Amino acid sequence: MRRFFDRLTQARSGRSSHRSSEDDADARDAMADGQRPATDGGVPTGAGTGDGTGSDATPTDEAGALGRGLARLDDRFGEDFVESSPFWLPPFLLMGFFVYGAIAWNVLISLTDYEGFGNADYSQLDFEMYARAFGDPTVVQAAINTFVLLIAFTGICLVLGMLIAILVDRNVRFDNTLRTIYLLPMSLSFVVTAQFWLWMYDYNNGIVNQLLGVVNLGPYNFIGNPRLVLGAVVFALVWQFSGYAMVVYLAALRAIPSEHFEAAKVDGASIPRMYWRVIVPQLKGATISAAVVLMVFALKAFDFLYSLVGGYRPPNGADILATKMVREAYQNTNWAYGSAIAVLLFLMALGVIGPYLAHQYRNDNL
């Protein structure tokens, strides 16, 4: 992309120099109008055939100081900085305020003692809430649960997604229909899937317990038993999102040239061996990006846990930082404490996202 624009810039400045040599009077008129000569080849030269190129960096007498200021901005930031700003600047400001402004504000609130109704008092800032969080066994347990949920959910989704993708990639018919079916749960709300799984896990009539009954197991109280509930939640979330991993892997598999499959075949490798040695290593990029997105989904499991019980307190044994944070802030009105937990959750997410973005940035993949 950048190369294209370099070329475009050259083409345009080339054209302008050509024109000025051919038509000196014209060029001199333009100079008299206040246009500076092209300095770094990056300043548009006022090719006034269209409906506005002339306006971005050709300060006329009327435009005056403002125009010159804009032109200086263009000099500093590249030729189309000012003219393109109506496109990217408003979304950027809106998003920046709501995302980064809010995160900064959240950090500030977490340093206060804000609780109850009324306004926050920003005059006394300290780390008291963080000390409280680290000393609170329920927060520590929630952090452990979050971590377990994140790792188990992401890992199982990736493995299952890769296996399904490999199956579907082996010239199966109706592969688009299959993709539609595997992705269907993902189009549903957590609120809806929570209802389904509450019924699936029902002690008396749930399908899961009936299936286990066939092999003389159970019945188990999946939601009520603190030792089972986290696993049950992970299983339900895997059901909802492994289709995503499958779609990502399928796209990556289809991008691998057939020769790689052929070559392995000629070498006489067995199918599992061929996949393990030749194909799976080529899916590294897909694995990384799918894992990051899946972790983001896992961080949003709040909606699922809330809907399971229809309240702020998730089933015993399934409390994660996200539910703990919302409960502290919106049920107990411990705003500052909730904010501090939110910062911990944010740092956890950053630990995953930061290296990923850095990696993408280095590979020019953003």
Next chain:
Amino acid sequence: MSTDTSRTDRTDRLADIDGYRVGLYVAIGLLVAFFLTPIESGFVTSLKTDAAVGNTAPYLPPLFGGFSIANYVTAVEVLARGMGNSLLFAVPATLLSALLGSFAAYGLTLVDWKYQVPILVLFVAGVFIPYQAVLVPLSRLYSIVNVADLLWFVWAYTPVSVQYADLVELTVTHIAYGIPICTVLFRSYYTSMSTEMMEAARLDGASIRRVYRRIVFPLSTPMFAVVLIYQFTQIWNDLLFALVIVSTGSSPAAPVTLKLAGLGASLEGLDFGLRMAGAFVAALPTLLVYIAFGDEFAEGVAS
């Protein structure tokens, strides 16, 4: 199955081994069952009477007079208003976040200036933010900037009740937090777009705005379909922002997800027939969109 002569690659050697193909299709069939069972079980249960829910197997359709649509009648009664409310903010929020995302992606991808990349990193990172990290400031913001007071004339001169100020807040919130993902989706499309036409237009002196209006916007139609479908699903399905901004399912402006989450809590015991019917009613718009535009959804998900 078996004799598909046009098959050329990968499975040549195995094409003759029928056992292998059978195993493959059995595995795929089991997976289909795995993905559809919770939905199927929920659907048949939603059509049963209370007695039949307890008596019959959870995966069988209602038999012998166990059939009833009473659950749906109740569910629609409870949820209809919530569906209307959800539509009221989901549609404008979807349209505006997609449009702003397209603007941003255009200004950051198809136009050249320095320091684009740091700005872009901020957009991309915005996709991955856990929303818990912005909730308390969001509540503070909306208690300081009081939309209900700002738009007093709406509540005063129209029959719309003042609680609907919450939906204005929800719309703005969803637009703001939807912009990053929309921008990323459009950017992935724009970077792979052929730039020859834009190049030619710029050489002819067309302004950046004109290039967008006449070339980029019309060419973005397929991506708009993808983004609109994806965004609509996301916004319709959201519970967290609705919970924080509207806060109670008993508000007349409560979105459908909030109503549905409260549906179980308000009842003594668990009425699964009603719950399942409620789940399907609430999921109906996203299900319809998904059935009609499944491919676009898959594309949005994959990129």
